Amino acid sequence: MRNKQTTANEIKINDITVTYRNGFTAIHNASFSLPKGSITALVGINGSGKSTIFKSIMGLVSLKTGSVNILGLSVKQALKSNIVAYVPQSEEIDWDFPILVEDVVMMGRYGHMNMLRMSSAKDREMVDQALRRVNMQDYRHRQIGELSGGQKKRIFLARALAQESQVILLDEPFTGVDVKTEEHIMQLLKVLREEGKVILVSTHNLGSIPEFCDRTVFINRTVLDEGQTGKVFTPDNIQKAFGGALRHFVLSGDLLHTDDDKRQVTVISDDERPVVLYGEQHTNTVLNQL
């Protein structure tokens, strides 16, 4: 039986296995929790199952084993209650579809409207507010397809804000965005965390994880490790998750020191923002982002 006491303050992924129709098992026996008022990074190589985890939380794939509990509700109940918002990867969207920016954001309000989808003053106010929060109010009458990659991301984030959801899932929010937009999105996510939202972000920007994610889940078709970023974001786990799939530079010995100091600088990069480690091999500490 569902125990509201232990799950109402978190999303609980419990031993899930997802097998696609072609028989491929993308995720097996994965378990982790996402507490309210936290930002969690979902980290793994291409094809490790990050999008499949998102789809499991949104009820878009059926589970072969296990369960997903969202703040005390089943996935079906959570979707019905409109408490889960999703910011998709850019590739998933047909940008040629003719639709205005403000209409994309208004889509976040659909769950609050009746069947005729007539927007109320409150709906319009929430759209205005959401556009202001992502600093895109001047673009509301533009076609979404005319915006840059970073601007499109902000509009989809605005749609999630307009939805007033409890849970925000962001699939690669920093891909193709400039540093300023990345900073802006991170600041906004921090504010949403303070508001008590549950935020799950898949990202290849390893360097920004210690800066803004309280928790990290490393996956490769199952959970390799998970917990507070300060504890689990270690060189060993990064290596375990990415193996040889990372760009890896080590500066040591003569390049750094004139004495026999054994400490070295290690720069590990999956995509854009690298993670920088300093210390002796295996005792490196994360120096945070460059």
Ligand SMILES: Nc1ncnc2c1ncn2[C@@H]1O[C@H](COP(=O)(O)OP(=O)(O)OP(=O)(O)O)[C@@H](O)[C@H]1O
């Ligand atoms: N509809 C599907 N049918 C069959 N296999 C699928 C389907 N969707 C995804 N897969 C497979 O499941 C695995 C996990 O895919 P998923 O999209 O979850 O990975 P990901 O970690 O999000 O990857 P990326 O970082 O490239 O976005 C991949 O091997 C993929 O080919």
